Amino acid sequence: MKSIAYIVVYTAMTSFSCLADDPINKKETGTEPIEENLQQALKQHGEKAQSLAIEQDELSADVQDLIDEQTDAEVIGMLREIEVIMADATDLLDQKNTGGATIATETEVIEKIFEAAKKKQQNQKKDGG
């Protein structure tokens, strides 16, 4: 039973070792503490999530730039809304949450950007007409 546990843990370790781009053939020595390796793998997952949080935050900054360029109040309102939702997504990623809630928030961001783009087009047509 103990040996099975070792095998499973080894697999788990090798699974997450890829996050650090470790060589494929790195063998488990059996002397390293199992819990420590698991913690390390989870830590790396957290780091990657936080790096995504930074990217999300940068994108949020791009939205702010876009707001500055806009004159249409409706579109500005929508972009502000997007900024808020992006901030939520950033917070979730920063908390190393990569689950359904975060993905849903990110999906909401995408939908809202679409809506803003549509609104902009509609308003342009109104102005043009």
Add this chain to the structure above:
Amino acid sequence: MPAKQPSSSHQPHLAPIPDGLQRQLEAFRKKLWRIKISEALLAGCAGLITSFLFVFLLDRFFETPTSVRLIILLAGTSLFAVFAPYWIHRWVYRHRRENQLARLISLRFPKLGDRLLGAVELQDQNEGKETLSPQLRAAAMKNVAAEASRLDLTAALPTPQHRKWLLSVITLLSISTILIFTFPHAGMNSLKRWIMPLSSTERFTFTRLDLSVIGTPERVPYGEAFSLTIPLAKDTARKPKVARARYGKGDWVEAPLSNGSYTFEFMGQRALDTVLIEAHDAHHALPFEPVMRPEAESIQAVAKLPQYLQRADKNVDLRSGYMSLVEGSSISIETTTTRKLKSAHAEIVVLPQGADLQSPPTLEEGQTVEPTQQKITPQKIGLKLNGKTLTSDLIPIAIEPMMLTIKWQDIYNLSSANPFQIRIEPLMDQAPSSYLQGIERQHIMLAEETIEFDVIAEDDYGLKACGISWDGAFNKAMPGSPAKGELTITQGSPTKTTINTPFSFSPANLSIEPQKISLRSWTEDYKPGRGRVYSEPVTLFILSRLEHAQVLKNQFDSAIGELEDIARQEQNLNDENLRTERNMGKDLQTETSRKKLKLQQDSEAANKERMQELTKRMEKLFKDAVRNGEIEKESLKKISNALQAMKELSQQDLPQIEKKLEHAQDRRNTNKKSQEDLKEAIEKQNQAIEKMKKALEDAKEANKMFEAGTFVNRLKRSARAQDSIAHSIIDLIDQIIGSDYDELDPVEQRAIKKSHAKQRQNAIDLHWIQEDLASYYSRTQKPEHKELYDTIRKSMVDEELDELAKRIMANFSFSSIAQSKHWANEIRKWVKQLDGEKNSGGGGGGGGGSQEDQDFEFMLKVMRMIQQEQDIRARTRALEDLRRSLQTQTPETKS
């Protein structure tokens, strides 16, 4: 009144008869008694002997039933038991007195008898003196005695039969004695059966059959012809050449004596009945019952799979007579029959490899196996019997097919119609297979992109785990080592034979830098020593933004070529339509004209489809270009314009032309209407060609800006890299100036190493920019690219930057900063050289409204934003996949 009879002959009489007469009567009585007693005894003996002989005689012909024998015995003994007493009573008891004797004598001598009776009665006459004269009485008695003495009274005896009886007894006894001595077994047997009729003494026959093997009743197969073999007993006195038998009231079946036994062949029977067997004096009636043969009610194998598979034993139904099982397994066959079994036999034959499945060799008794290349030796299999159930020992499954034959015999000695045969086919534990689904064999992507696919693994018994692995290779010289890693996606189980799991692969999440990745899925089963089985590789070209831009550029080139071709084709179609109008315009309703117009319409439809296809490609290209981020806004705008025109052409213009050409051939049209339709088609075609030209112009313009922009961006990036190197050394200058690398603090050593790597990377990038410029020039022959290429070559930037990298590593910090800045400025000059060309090269796109530009820029930013958010979402999902795969493994670890 009759005289009172004396109660006994021995009572004293008042006047006894004279002695002579007395003696004479006494002698008569004795003789009478002797004769009659003899007759009674002899008759009794004769009866007994006769009854014995009767039994003897009857037994010779058939089995004398117990009841008959009892009656015979009773009849025989009854002469003794009934007749003899009666006879004695009649002749002895009732002839014991003188008067009784006198009466008997009177039957022969009536006169004497009467007088003798008178004399006997006078003996006890008691009368008065005046009525009785004793003298007279005496005289009368004397007179009677005198008369009797003159006669032989024995003549008055009844006809004596005792001699005859004696003779009969002697004769019967002699016969019996002779028979017993001549046929001692038969005699003694009959004697025994006669004396003890109720005993179960078997009838002796001269022909003795051995019926010990025949059951009571004997069971024979229902409705099937059967043979009955009855051997002669060892102690048989006679051996008849032929015996006969019959089933119930059926015909007699004769069987000759052969090898000491008779074999009778009977037709199929369905009813319980008696079989009569006759062989000389041996007559037997045996009950026979037709019953169904014992067949297998259920037959199954308990299969123990090899231990490494970690699977539970499984029951396999074997009624089909075939089973296949993985080699290394062992099976125990369990059969339940319809009747209790007496014996069973199983043997196994290892068949040669590839033996015909349809005609397995049967090994029935007496049958010889066809000679084959390999010797087939049956091997006995141990069986355990328990009533109706038989269980075999464990049979190991080797690598060759086997044929197991089981035969059984029930408690009635009936066997199954055919021996049960099971072909056991060993199976190899096949290697698992794995593949990636939902992804093309080659895929180009940015490192930030995420690709989704299904990882599929299959095995015949059980999958241990499956995952993916990747092995990278740099397309060009790069510092560091290519990516290599693996990931366990799902843990299997001994019973899981298929795994199909979606997976999101994000190079950025896995820290994979731009390079060529060979991505495979892998799986492994439980077979020891087999190891992993990998899928066919999928090649992922993970590109940097610049490389991606280059790829897009190539795709754009191809799209422009296709657009040119479509435009050319449209022009040709237009020419042909003009010719048709000119040559056939007066009569477009002829069959020839219609055919021609139909041909033109079909060609127009084909061109429209090509345009639709190209528009789709262009749309994807535009999206990718937006995603890339390195492509400048102006280029994207031109692409967007071209795309818009192409959309209009494919959705409106070309379909309208096709429609007009179709109308022109309409039979209901007048010639004039057809002419008008054709004219309209040509006009619209002209407009479409113009639009195509404009789109082509935009596309070419975009392409020009694209390619120039690509080199400009790459050079700008290179200049920035040089600046960055310079600044990183400046930041460290106080700590590192004047020291050897080895003397530096590890932190600073690491910083220098990083700058060195960056410098080497930039040198490599610049080398590739030169290569690309040379190739680009050889294809486009544009002098400005040749000029720039020559300038860069002359600068010997490759060697210089290599030298600079060495200096950085050697910690020549001051000169490194100066050189870095120098090369940053130099590269910017090259940018200006090409950027000037790029800015001057266009000219076609001028005059666009500023509002339009703003709107386009907004849409562009929004598109990029959406793509970036989609990338973030895909990477979040990929991270979640990784986390879950870790979580699924964690509980097992703890357990």
